[in-house]
Amino acid sequence: MSITLRDSLASLTVPDLKDLVSHLPGSTTATRKDDLIERIAVAMLGPELTAIWSRLDETQQAAVAEAAHHPLGEYSDRRFRARYQRAPAFRVAVAKSYGYSAGKSTALCLFIQYSRDEGCYVVPTDLRARLQAFVPPPAPPGIDSSDTLAEDERLTVRLTEREALQEVVIMLRTIEQTRVQVSDKTALPGTATLRLLGDKLPSGDHYAGEVKQNSWDQEVGPIKAFAWPMLLQAGGLAVGVAGRLQLSPSGVKALGLPPAQVLRGLWQKWLKSTLFDEFSRVDAIKGQNSKGRVMTAVAPRRAAIEDTLRVCPIGRWVAFDDFSRHMRASDRIFAVTHDAWKLYLCERQYGSLGYDGSGGWNILQDRYILTFLFEYAATLGLVDVAYFHPKQARADFGGMWGADDLAFLSRYDGLSAFRVTPLGAYLLGREAAYQPAAVASSVALSFAPGLHVDVVRGVLAAEETLLLDNWAVPVQAGTWRLDREKSLSAIEKGHDIGELKGFLESTGGLPLPAPVESFIGLCEHNGKALKTLGSALLIECRDADTAEQIAGRRETGSLCLRAGPKTLVVRTNQLDKFREKVRSLGFGMVS
Structure with missing residues (x-):
């Protein structure tokens, strides 16, 4: 719902309107409500608008810009305070002999007014169109960021x-x-x-x-x-x-x-x-x-x-x-x-x-x-x-x-x-694919017999330690040994051994020693030699004859494999069907 400037002013009292008129250029003798509204409307919708705008301070101008370029013309105090970390002055206190009054409206109230219909503060529609012609839109809010953090030993x-x-x-x-x-x-x-x-x-x-130091902590x-x-x-x-x-x-x-x-x-x-x-x-x-x-x-x-x-x-x-x-x-x-x-x-x-x-x-x-x-x-x-x-x-x-x-x-x-x-x-979907970044290192490595890797200069960064921990076991401070079981486990988990190779080449020099090159190649070749197709359940029959009857029948033979004289293997996803077919043969299965 849109509201015009005159409609908005009509909801104000005569004292409020007189406050607003005091911020207009020149003077007026008007005292009637309709005359006050007309004086304000003519000034705000006419050539005097630019001069009135220029009298606002920087924060007030920012508030008008935010509201004028908002899709609905709304001013949000929450939004403004969050962005600028300060608030514009809508009223100023006026001293009286017995204290302070509720305050006098500032010139900002000529631009942004409360709409009872909308339940919020807005720039009236016709005034907004005039303001958009010369008030520059605010830049989109950004997020402050930095390359580094301030040093703090507690962090x-x-x-x-x-x-x-x-x-x-x-x-x-x-x-x-x-x-x-x-x-x-x-x-x-x-x-x-x-x-x-x-x-x-x-x-x-x-x-x-x-x-905890104390039970109540x-x-x-x-x-x-x-x-x-x-x-x-x-x-x-x-x-x-x-x-x-x-x-x-x-x-x-x-x-x-x-x-x-x-x-x-x-x-x-x-x-x-x-x-x-x-x-x-x-x-x-x-x-x-x-x-x-x-x-x-x-x-x-x-x-x-x-x-x-x-x-x-x-x-x-x-x-x-x-x-x-x-x-x-x-x-x-x-x-x-x-x-x-x-x-x-x-x-x-x-x-x-x-x-x-x-x-x-x-x-x-x-x-x-x-x-x-x-x-x-x-x-x-x-x-x-x-x-x-x-x-x-x-x-x-x-x-x-x-x-x-x-x-x-x-x-x-x-x-x-x-x-x-x-x-x-x-x-977050901001990138279509992911490739772990190569670890940029300031350390130098050397290689020793037995697939040992020694740090000869610098200190491993946290991510470098994590990388080595996937493929090697620590022997002593500054020394690691490439380990076949850990490497195969890392490949099983989806890690790329090429990442290790790139790190060793960048920190230990080219070419890699033949044993290290051979180790990496063999792990890469054998790391995916087997593939998990599914989980299965091992079932023991009471005797070999029972196992033979179940494995030999057309109804159940396709659902199981022999794994010994009395033992059958059944895929987990076929267990319910196997149990049903076994019952039809006259056998029950317990845990």
Whole structure:
């Protein structure tokens, strides 16, 4: 619905109109409402408009430009503050003998007025057309970024790309081989499972090894170890059966796919999954499971964050606070709850987040974004992360009722900055394909008999250590030995041994020694000598005659293979059919 300048002015009182007239060039003797409206309309829609515009200060002009070039002519204080980190002056206080009045309208109110019909502040339609002719449109909001981070010994930088490529295969293998327990009701991993998965992470969890000093201390706890079983279940690669995870047919197939492709599928599935609300991990905020509709749908929240990640520069550090501001400045906003009054700290009545200043963007939306980026995007290798300990990393909740005993509002409060990785660009669909970047190194290597690799100059970077760890075992400080079993395992996980070869050639010189060249060639040749076609079940019959009867019958012979005098092998995906046919022969099968 559009509103003209005269219609908008008609909703104001005579004192309000007199305030506005005082900002026009010249003087007027008009006192009647209709005359005041006409005086303002003639000035604002005529040649005086440019002069009136020039009297605005820089911030006010920016506000008019934002609203005039908005598709609906709307002015958003939230959007403006997020972009410019200041607010334009709509009113100025006027001193009186007994204090201050509510204030006098500034000239900005000639341009931006409140529309009761629209329920927001707008530039009237006819005035907007005039302004667009000479007021330059604001540049699209950008995201500040940098190549490097400020040095701080308290800051931990985690490069997640290579870790994710390793970990996704490790987690699938762990589920394939181990009793990974989850709740039948919630699908959440228990304490024992979190400990097991944390031990499997090659570089450990983000805050691994931290021990509470006192029983009342807040515990950071696992992050990556919690995320992996949730991601794999949401992605359909693992399913809970009788309280433990098993690989689904898609999970078995994923073991033979490139890890980057698997990670991309997990990311895409997570964006739409309703398995889990990440905000529930902000466990200091209670009431999330109260009766009624409390929390909003997760898909729109995730979509807003992903949309913003798509415009982040690849390979450059973005401060979390700048990312959050950009979301608000670019209208990529979302709600976390339908009713903030139902959420609370410590005590339901006094600690409710419904009170002013308690349930704002910084408390609800920021904590959700922190959780999403730190626990899920980073675990999948989409972003590298730089973080502090969460204790007192953010002080924005300290004045809230019930926060006295909280060292942090969420375990993710320490996230300071992140960087979209090349793998992240692939996961986000910004790149059609992914190829792990060759490791640019400042170290020099030499080769010794027995497939030993020695660091003779420099120190291996974190990603270089991860690379070598795929193919070699450490012998002593600065010395590694290429290992056949580790190399074959890496190839099974989808890693390209050509990446190792390129690294050794760039740091050890050409040509590679014959034993090293031979080792790489043999591993490359034999690494995919066998291929998993599916899983099967080993079944023992009571005697050889029973096995012969079942294997020899046309109905069941095509569903099984002999594996011994009394033993049959049946593919898992044919087990139900095999069991049905065996019953028709008069035999039963028990576990």
